[in-house]
Amino acid sequence: MKVFRGLQHADLAAQCALTIGNFDGVHRGHQAMLALLRAEAAQRNIQSCVLTFEPHPRDHFAATTGRRELAPARITTLRDKLLDLEHCGIDQTVVMPFNARFAAQSPMEFVATVLARGLRSRYVLVGDDFRFGARRAGDYAMLDAAGDANGFDVARMNSYEVHGLRVSSSAVREALAEGRMADAERLLGHPYRISGHIVHGRKLGRTLGFPTLNLRFSHWKPAASGIFVVRVHGLGAKALPGVANLGVRPSMDSADVNGGRVLLETHCLNWPDGWGRDDGYGKIIRVELLHKLHDELKYDGLEALQNGISRDRDAARAYFASMQAQTHRQTTRDRI
Numbered sequence: 001m002k003v004f005r006g007l008q009h010a011d012l013a014a015q016c017a018l019t020i021g022n023f024d025g026v027h028r029g030h031q032a033m034l035a036l037l038r039a040e041a042a043q044r045n046i047q048s049c050v051l052t053f054e055p056h057p058r059d060h061f062a063a064t065t066g067r068r069e070l071a072p073a074r075i076t077t078l079r080d081k082l083l084d085l086e087h088c089g090i091d092q093t094v095v096m097p098f099n100a101r102f103a104a105q106s107p108m109e110f111v112a113t114v115l116a117r118g119l120r121s122r123y124v125l126v127g128d129d130f131r132f133g134a135r136r137a138g139d140y141a142m143l144d145a146a147g148d149a150n151g152f153d154v155a156r157m158n159s160y161e162v163h164g165l166r167v168s169s170s171a172v173r174e175a176l177a178e179g180r181m182a183d184a185e186r187l188l189g190h191p192y193r194i195s196g197h198i199v200h201g202r203k204l205g206r207t208l209g210f211p212t213l214n215l216r217f218s219h220w221k222p223a224a225s226g227i228f229v230v231r232v233h234g235l236g237a238k239a240l241p242g243v244a245n246l247g248v249r250p251s252m253d254s255a256d257v258n259g260g261r262v263l264l265e266t267h268c269l270n271w272p273d274g275w276g277r278d279d280g281y282g283k284i285i286r287v288e289l290l291h292k293l294h295d296e297l298k299y300d301g302l303e304a305l306q307n308g309i310s311r312d313r314d315a316a317r318a319y320f321a322s323m324q325a326q327t328h329r330q331t332t333r334d335r336i
Contacts, residue, residue: 001086004094007118013047013092017123018115020051020130022169025075026084028189029160029167034088036157037125046122047091051114053098054078060098073173074219080195094119107138111146121152128158162186176224179292184224191231191288192224194246194264198280201265208306210267210313212244213280215287217262222246225262227293229316234285235272242268243309243316244287250298267309269317291319 004012017040023030034050041048055063062071076084078095085093096102096114105113110133115121124147132138140156147154160167167187175184176192184192196215205212213232225247232240244266266287293315299305 001082001090002092003082004092006096007094007114012094012119013049015044015046015120015122016049016092017041017044017046017125018049018051018119018121019125020132021127022056023050023052023081023085024056024072024169025172025188026081026088027167027169027172027187028162031088031189032160033125033127033157034085034090038089040123040125040155041091044122048089049119049121050085050090050093051119052081052093052095054095055098057098057103060100060103064100071221072169073177073221073223074217075169075172075176075192075223077194077196077218079218080193083195104134107133107142108146109133110138111143111150115146115152116150123153123155125155125157128156130156173223179224179226181228181289181291191290193286193288195234195284195286196264198283198285200281201263205265205267205309208302208309210306210309211271212265212267213285213287215264215266215285217246217264220262222262224289224292226295227297227312228289229291229293229319230266231288231290232266232268232285233288234283235268235275235280239288240268240270240272241316241320242266242287243293243312244289245296246289247296250296267313269313269320 002011017037019033019037021030026034034048037050038048056072056074059071062068082093082095115124124143126140126143128140130140130143132143140154144154163186165171165187172184172187175181175187181192194215194217198213199216201212201214226245228244228246230242230244232242244264246262246264248262249265264287293312297308299308
């Protein structure tokens with residue numbers, strides 16, 4: 001998949017089938033829309049294209065109004081969103097910087113400069129609640145009429161439901177905020193996951209006997225936070241069981257080299273054979289968050305922190321033992 005920042009690129013497809021949105025989480029509703037987009041692109045023999053935004057438009061308006069609390073919790077980083085879009089078979093993604101100038105475009109200016117001239121759209125697929133342009137003044141009827149005038153087809157996809165529940169980024173955020181990881185998995189179509197390069201931390205974990213793999217979560221407000229049972233991919237042929245802290249580490253002080261940034265700190269229950277103290281830095285891993293143990297806690301002193309991590313490690317081991325026992329029982333029943 002080709003990725004472009006903005007519209008000023010000679011390599012943009014001459015014509016495209018386009019869909020537009022934030023695609024935070026690339027959940028099952030998004031996946032259904034992207035599958036339809038690919039089919040329409042193939043029928044027209046043109047490229048499939050996603051137009052998305054960074055920052056999230058609500059992040060922009062929260063910052064400009066000084067009301068930071070209005071920013072939505074972020075499900076995925078931009079890196080993971082692009083990986084998910086590529087996995088869905090999209091040919092190209094345009095990441096549009098969402099700033100004051102872009103936000104001020106009228107609906108017709110957006111159609112003319114972005115959809116018609118910038119992306120040379122021949123087919124535009126949107127969701128049933130799609131709005132566009134300054135003050136969200138543009139709606140589906142306006143887009144449909146603009147398509148006729150500018151030579152592109154417009155289609156609308158209804159909401160996607162799972163067991164009667166409308167699949168949306170808001171529903172995923174709610175499930176993650178409440179620690180309902182199984183519900184989040186049903187909405188996403190896979191376990192909730194975060195990927196990235198392993199970065200250096202204070203190396204306090206190894207001092208306490210619990211070395212960790214640290215990933216930065218680039219947004220200040222992750223949709224999930226707390227202590228989780230996890231599975232780590234990218235350190236060998238098999239996924240490794242682990243326990244992880246996602247958040248701002250309330251027991252750390254100002255000496256934290258990550259400066260209060262959101263981190264995913266993962267301790268593997270079984271480290272790869274021959275793993276050294278400084279192995280892994282810069283390596284890309286993917287961590288699946290399977291089950292939430294509890295919210296982040298602030299401990300009084302290193303001994304209390306060490307004891308807390310030990311309890312979390314034991315709880316993670318018990319979780320995996322329980323899953324293994326359930327699998328064994330199911331296998332036995334299947335054989336009978």
